[in-house]
Amino acid sequence: MKDLIKYIAQALVDNPDKVEVSEVQGEQTSVIELRVSKEDLGKVIGKQGKTAKAMRTILSAASAKVHKRTVLEIIE
Secondary structure (H helix, E strand, C coil), rough: HHHHHHHHHHHHCCCCCHCCEEEECHHHHHHHHHHHCCHHHHHEEEEEEEEHHHHHHHHHHHHHHHEEEEEEEEEE
C-alpha cells in the first residue's frame, strides 16, 4: 500500500524526490503518512480535496482485498 501511494504522489508533484511515505501498522488498521514539499501540497490535495479523496478511495479498495483497513494522512 505504501508503494502505491508513493507512486501516485510522485506522478502528481513537481518534486518527486521530496515525496516521503511512512506507514504505522496496527492490528486491524494501518495509517499511511504522506509528506510532500510545501509547493506541491495543493497538487496532492486537489480542488476541494478531490485528488486526496480519489487517493483514499483507491487505497481503501486495495486494502479491502487484503482484509485490512488503511487510512491516508497528508502531513504538511
